[in-house]
Amino acid sequence: MPALLPTPFTGTVTWLGRVTDSTATLRAETLTATQLAFGGIDGDCHGGLTRPACVRTKAQYPQGTEIRNVRQLSVLSAEDLDAIAADMGLDAIDPAWLGASMVIQGIPDFTHVPPSSRLQMPSGASITIDMENRPCVYPGREIEKDRAGFGPKFKPAAQDRRGVTAWVEREGPVAVGDTVTLHIPDQPIWAHLPDA
Amino acid sequence: MPALLPTPFTGTVTWLGRVTDSTATLRAETLTATQLAFGGIDGDCHGGLTRPACVRTKAQYPQGTEIRNVRQLSVLSAEDLDAIAADMGLDAIDPAWLGASMVIQGIPDFTHVPPSSRLQMPSGASITIDMENRPCVYPGREIEKDRAGFGPKFKPAAQDRRGVTAWVEREGPVAVGDTVTLHIPDQPIWAHLPDA
Numbered sequence: 001m002p003a004l005l006p007t008p009f010t011g012t013v014t015w016l017g018r019v020t021d022s023t024a025t026l027r028a029e030t031l032t033a034t035q036l037a038f039g040g041i042d043g044d045c046h047g048g049l050t051r052p053a054c055v056r057t058k059a060q061y062p063q064g065t066e067i068r069n070v071r072q073l074s075v076l077s078a079e080d081l082d083a084i085a086a087d088m089g090l091d092a093i094d095p096a097w098l099g100a101s102m103v104i105q106g107i108p109d110f111t112h113v114p115p116s117s118r119l120q121m122p123s124g125a126s127i128t129i130d131m132e133n134r135p136c137v138y139p140g141r142e143i144e145k146d147r148a149g150f151g152p153k154f155k156p157a158a159q160d161r162r163g164v165t166a167w168v169e170r171e172g173p174v175a176v177g178d179t180v181t182l183h184i185p186d187q188p189i190w191a192h193l194p195d196a
Numbered sequence: 197m198p199a200l201l202p203t204p205f206t207g208t209v210t211w212l213g214r215v216t217d218s219t220a221t222l223r224a225e226t227l228t229a230t231q232l233a234f235g236g237i238d239g240d241c242h243g244g245l246t247r248p249a250c251v252r253t254k255a256q257y258p259q260g261t262e263i264r265n266v267r268q269l270s271v272l273s274a275e276d277l278d279a280i281a282a283d284m285g286l287d288a289i290d291p292a293w294l295g296a297s298m299v300i301q302g303i304p305d306f307t308h309v310p311p312s313s314r315l316q317m318p319s320g321a322s323i324t325i326d327m328e329n330r331p332c333v334y335p336g337r338e339i340e341k342d343r344a345g346f347g348p349k350f351k352p353a354a355q356d357r358r359g360v361t362a363w364v365e366r367e368g369p370v371a372v373g374d375t376v377t378l379h380i381p382d383q384p385i386w387a388h389l390p391d392a
Contacts (some may be wrong), residue, residue: 002251002252002253002254002255002330003252003327003328003329003330004252004253004255004256004327005255005390006255006256007390009388038245038246038264049234049245050234053366055198056198056199056200057198057200058198059198059200059201059202059379060200060202060314060316060322060366060379061320061322061366065320065366066366066367067322067365067366068234068324068363068364068365068366070324070365108387108388109386109387109388112383112384112385112386112387113386114311114386114389115310115311115312115381115383116311116312116326116327118256120256124257124261126256126257126263128264128266129312130312131199131200131312131381131383132199132381132383133199134198134199160384167264168264169263169264169266170249170256170257170261170262170263170264171262183255183256184386184389185311185327185328187308187311187327187328188308188356189308189385190305190308190309190310190380191304191305191308192205192304192305193310193380194201194203
């Protein structure tokens with residue numbers, strides 16, 4: 001029996017974007033459709049099969065070490081973005097402020113879907129979720145440019161709502177409006193997890 | 197805060213191996229040390245950055261579809277192998293029969309460590325665990341050649357003990373005797389898991 005199991009959980013792609021040069025701006029440009037390649041989203045500066053280790057992996061690797069790139073895509077849910085906006089006192093969060101790759105509507109508690117889950121597109125393309133993403137201060141700086149005074153509110157409001165990072169497992173196209181299906185590892189919870 | 201967390205759980209590498217040509221034999225040759233590259237273990241036919249989808253991913257991909265290779269390595273625990281042997285009525289299981297890549301001693305319930313966990317070697321090399329592996333009949337055929345009558349006992353005895361599949365996140369050497377450290381995703385359990 002395979003260990004990767006399709007679930008009844010589906011979502012709709014409501015937004016796609018890419019960041020072409022993060023040294024110029026962290027803000028994403030909006031796309032209506034794109035190609036998912038083994039290196040990530042075409043033209044996205046977060047792409048590549050490997051990447052230099054950053055501060056997020058400092059407990060594992062010296063910064064700059066060449067490691068496999070499990071952060072090709074930043075995927076969030078529309079519901080989490082709405083909750084962040086509500087907590088910040090904003091009408092909405094523009095995913096472009098976050099340098100996001102994809103927004104999905106319809107999968108509950110999306111930020112905490114199981115690590116190694118897959119999201120499959122109607123084209124057959126799929127992405128593997130590494131794990132939860134954690135908020136940092138940079139999106140707040142982008143928000144501050146458009147909504148002065150609100151930038152610092154981002155990081156605390158985005159706790160447990162920052163979505164996931166992912167990489168391309170099978171290549172193919174994806175478009176806004178696509179229905180995506182969640183596949184999860186079908187295995188017991190490890191009995192030795194530290195107390196949360 | 198990073199989401200990938202070192203744990204106090206460590207293990208010792210007690211065995212290393214590779215399968216150079218699975219069309220000739222599924223049995224692994226034993227190694228005392230090897231190099232972990234982004235494509236897997238040097239000279240192992242299970243290596244490669246991508247692989248053709250197999251029957252294990254038939255719920256996701258037509259067989260033969262090019263997908264990223266999350267099955268570069270087959271890693272098992274010495275404790276799980278001992279339990280399989282006991283259930284089968286054998287003194288021991290030779291990991292070579294299973295086409296294994298690595299055996300580790302000291303991490304409890306190893307087959308069910310969280311998906312997207314990492315195992316890091318003293319050299320800094322690390323592997324990412326995709327998820328639980330599931331037993332199939334092929335190791336039983338190898339066992340049958342050496343221990344006639346015992347082959348069919350493998351698959352049921354290996355349930356929940358077949359270890360995990362993994363791929364190389366950071367390159368570097370590993371040797372028998374190395375101490376490996378388990379890193380796990382530090383995130384809550386998804387609230388919508390199907391009933392086990």
